[in-house]
Amino acid sequence: MKRHDVRGLALAVAATAALAAPLTGCSDDTTPSDAASKAASAASEAASAASEAGDALSSATAELGDTLASATAEAGQKFDEFKNGVNAKGDVKVGGVSTDSDGRATAKVTVTNSASSSKSYAVQIDFRDPSGNLLDTVVVTLNDVAASAAKDATARSNRTLSGDVTAEVARAVRK
Incomplete structure (x- = not known):
């Protein structure tokens, strides 16, 4: 999944939870409802998932960078064999x-x-x-x-x- 896809999903879940909380945040006796609690929990889980996905993407990007650096270094060595x-x-x-x-x-x-x-x-x-x-x-x-x-x-x-x-x-x- 692309970085912007993960961020977009996390933002959408968090925004939905944030918007749902005020609408369902209180029952008739002015205590927080289960819906608001569930929305907050979902937002927390989405943020955690986005963080994990971001970490995985960072790791994959670093690995790709290392691979390209290695390939580029190898290319440079082969060209060194063609001095002049x-x-x-x-x-x-x-x-x-x-x-x-x-x-x-x-x-x-x-x-x-x-x-x-x-x-x-x-x-x-x-x-x-x-x-x-x-x-x-x-x-x-x-x-x-x-x-x-x-x-x-x-x-x-x-x-x-x-x-x-x-x-x-x-x-x-x-x-």
Whole structure:
């Protein structure tokens, strides 16, 4: 459940309870009625559930952040192996995203070597959601791409991704 869905539900329950309390808050003898007590209890339970959901969301967000940080660090290490590499982003095209049998996002990566001799490429592919948020990043290495030739590889996300996912070439170098 999305963060705003949990908050919205908690606010709706709390608002309903708050509005119901004055309407049913007293019986004929001016003592609080069971309905008001139940409404207050429901509001308390909703607030507790919202807090627990918020904690779970925070934990999941932290885990996702750690996963992305790890993937980004790994991508940086692979690019370090291509010291003095030439920017080759223009040599790379990435296809549409599909999902493999493990639920991971995949995209076809095609490199066309524009150099006059055989080259190796490191290509970083970023998987993003429709809002442009980074979901995952991977590095694909293509070795010994012949001069003026094309070579294909598959970029595969590190984890399962769902929804409308796109792939883009974040950076590419050749050596």
